[in-house]
Each structure stands twice: as structure tokens, then as C-alpha cells.
Amino acid sequence: MKESLERWCASRIRAVALAALPLTLMPMNAALADDGPDVFGWVEKATLEPWDVEVKAKLDSGALTSSLDARDIERFDKDGEPWVRFALELEDEETGETFKKELERPLYRDMTVRGAGGRDERLVVLMKVCMGDTIHEEQFSLRNREEMNYPMLLGRRTIGELGLLDVRETFLIAPTCDENSPVIEHDGEGEFGTNRRAEETDDQDAE
Numbered sequence: 001m002k003e004s005l006e007r008w009c010a011s012r013i014r015a016v017a018l019a020a021l022p023l024t025l026m027p028m029n030a031a032l033a034d035d036g037p038d039v040f041g042w043v044e045k046a047t048l049e050p051w052d053v054e055v056k057a058k059l060d061s062g063a064l065t066s067s068l069d070a071r072d073i074e075r076f077d078k079d080g081e082p083w084v085r086f087a088l089e090l091e092d093e094e095t096g097e098t099f100k101k102e103l104e105r106p107l108y109r110d111m112t113v114r115g116a117g118g119r120d121e122r123l124v125v126l127m128k129v130c131m132g133d134t135i136h137e138e139q140f141s142l143r144n145r146e147e148m149n150y151p152m153l154l155g156r157r158t159i160g161e162l163g164l165l166d167v168r169e170t171f172l173i174a175p176t177c178d179e180n181s182p183v184i185e186h187d188g189e190g191e192f193g194t195n196r197r198a199e200e201t202d203d204q205d206a207e
Contacts, residue, residue: 038162038173039166040162040163040164040165040172040173041165041166041170042059042060042168042170043058044170044173045057045171045175046129046130046131046175047129047130047175048068048128048129048130048152049129051099054092054093054095054175055093056150056151057131057150057152058154060154060155061156063156064156065111065139065157066139066155066158067140067141067145068141068142068145068151068152069090069151069152070087071086071088071146072087073085073086075107075123082106082107083104083106083107084105085102085103087100087102088100105125105127106125107124108126109124109190110122110123110124111124111141123141126186127140129152129154130175131154131175132173132176133181134177134181134184135183136158136161136162136184137185138158138186139157139186
């Protein structure tokens with residue numbers, strides 16, 4: 001009788017210990033996951049700010065500078081400084097409607113892209129894009145991407161601020177920005193007003 005009681009007590013102790021083990025480990029694992037960097041897939045939804053237009057963005061580590069679909073791109077002078085006038089015509093992934101907007105932005109710099117298709121001269125402006133819960137002000141080269149699969153391409157300059165890139169996955173983190181979201185301002189100074197050009201060797205338009 002005594003031995004049976006001892007075996008029963010021992011089994012109850014083991015059962016209670018095993019049942020408590022996952023409850024002990026789960027908060028620790030969750031904390032580790034919360035402290036880690038965000039992981040984005042190679043295609044994500046992004047919103048162009050401040051209009052909250054949702055587009056598909058390709059995260060391409062083979063490109064240095066991000067690119068945005070733009071039409072009727074024109075360089076002009078304003079108050080003695082170079083500016084860029086261009087038009088956006090983007091399909092909003094959330095509503096299915098076409099967003100059209102004519103914009104004028106200060107020219108950030110000139111850029112020459114050298115890739116498999118040869119040399120391509122582009123104008124670069126600063127634009128704001130929401131990825132996850134944060135708004136990033138980034139350099140975007142302007143070109144007509146109508147024939148491309150994605151109207152927005154995010155290069156290494158942008159990817160480096162986001163976190164980690166999982167090239168096996170897509171649509172891991174949806175954009176959730178609002179008026180209270182943090183904004184990471186671009187901290188560089190443009191090259192407009194000089195004759196310098198930045199050259200980049202990449203294949204950012206191969207899709």
C-alpha cells in the first residue's frame with residue numbers, strides 16, 4: 001500500500017511539472033520574438049504617403065536605390081534650384097481604384113543606372129513610404145514601370161532600415177501606418193546644384 005502511494009505521488013509530481021513547463025517557456029520565447037528585428041518577404045504591401053495608396057513593392061537586394069513608377073517626368077528650375085515634375089498613376093491594391101496625382105519635388109540627385117539593358121539616366125526624389133508600422137523617407141528614382149510587375153521597388157538603402165529579408169516568403173507584414181506612426185527622415189543631402197552624377201551597377205528592373 002505504501003509503495004503504491006509513493007508511485008502515485010511521484011507520477012502526480014511529474015505530471016504537474018510537465019504541464020507547467022510550456023507555461024514557463026512560452027513567455028520567454030515570446031519575449032525573444034518581440035525583441036527581434038522585423039522580417040519582411042521579398043514582396044510586400046506598402047503605402048505611399050501621405051495619400052495612403054497601397055501598392056505591391058518588390059524588395060530587391062540587387063538594387064541599391066529604390067524605384068517608383070512615374071510618368072511624364074520633367075526636370076525644371078524653381079527659384080534657381082532643380083526640381084522634378086511627374087505624374088503618378090497607381091492602382092490602389094486595397095480599393096482597386098486608380099490613384100492619379102501630379103507632383104513637384106526638389107531634385108535630390110541625378111543617377112546613372114548601368115545594367116543588362118545598358119545605361120539609363122534617372123532623376124531621384126525623396127518620397128515617403130509606409131512599411132509595417134513605420135514611415136520611411138527614402139530616395140526613389142523615377143521611371144515608367146508600367147511594364148513591370150511591381151510599381152515600387154525597394155533597394156538596399158531602404159531594406160537596411162527595415163530589418164531582415166526572407167527571400168522565400170511574401171506578404172509577411174502589412175502596412176499599418178497612421179498619423180501617429182513614427183517617421184524616419186532621410187538624413188542625407190542631395191547633389192542637386194552640382195555636376196556630379198551617381199553611378200550604380202545593378203539589375204533592379206529584371207523581374
